[in-house]
Amino acid sequence: MRLDFIAYARLLARTVSLHEDGAEGHSQRMETLVERMVAVLRQTEPLPEDAALWPQAVLVHDFGKLFVPSQILRKPQGLTPYERGLMQQHTVMGREELSRLAGDFRGGAPLAHAFWGVAAKIAGGHHERPDGMGYPLGLKGDAVPLVLRVARTADVYDALTAGRAYREALTSEEAFRVMREEIGGFDDDLLEALAAASEQGLLHAGD
Secondary structure, three states: OHHHHHHHHHHHHHHHHHHOOOOOOHHHHHHHHHHHHHHHHHOOOOOOHHHHHHHHHHHHOOHHHHHOOHHHHOOOOOOOHHHHHHHHHHHHHHHHHHHHHHHHOOOOOHHHHHHHHHHHHHHHHOOOOOEOOOOOOOOEHHHOOHHHHHHHHHHHHHHHHHOEOOEOOOOHHHHHHHHHHHHOOOOHHHHHHHHHHHOOOOOOOOO
């Protein structure tokens, strides 16, 4: 049933949050943001058929971090080049493992197969950037699907506004400035959709 695999995705997301310091609630907030962004985008453009799966599929975007040593995930200072390489491998590991899970449902449960397929795509590509400066493949332009652009936009915003072990939380206004002026690689229409999504209600305790 649909609820079975979504419940499993929530369990996996919870497991990842326990492995990474400061990630409590991150995937759940991303789910809310992506759901709101999809609703905003639908008002102005047709979306892929699988867009209905995106909000729940982003729950496991960081599944591959379970294969990264926790001392790296929780390191308060900058990573060494070697540690950064290990960290970036979480996208590859996440895609591979979730693709295997999607394969388990091939032929017998089409909706579950489609869901885990989308989840694997997001896990593997949510750090890709349309300017080609992302990882792991360095995809560029239209080679970065909309679902990955949406996921990255929500991911970065929540990471900035919730904070991490190595960085204090920013206000929403500060986060948008950093995303536009310092990080870059975001589509204007997605930033607008994100702004509308973030204004619809509280995402963080104390906001």
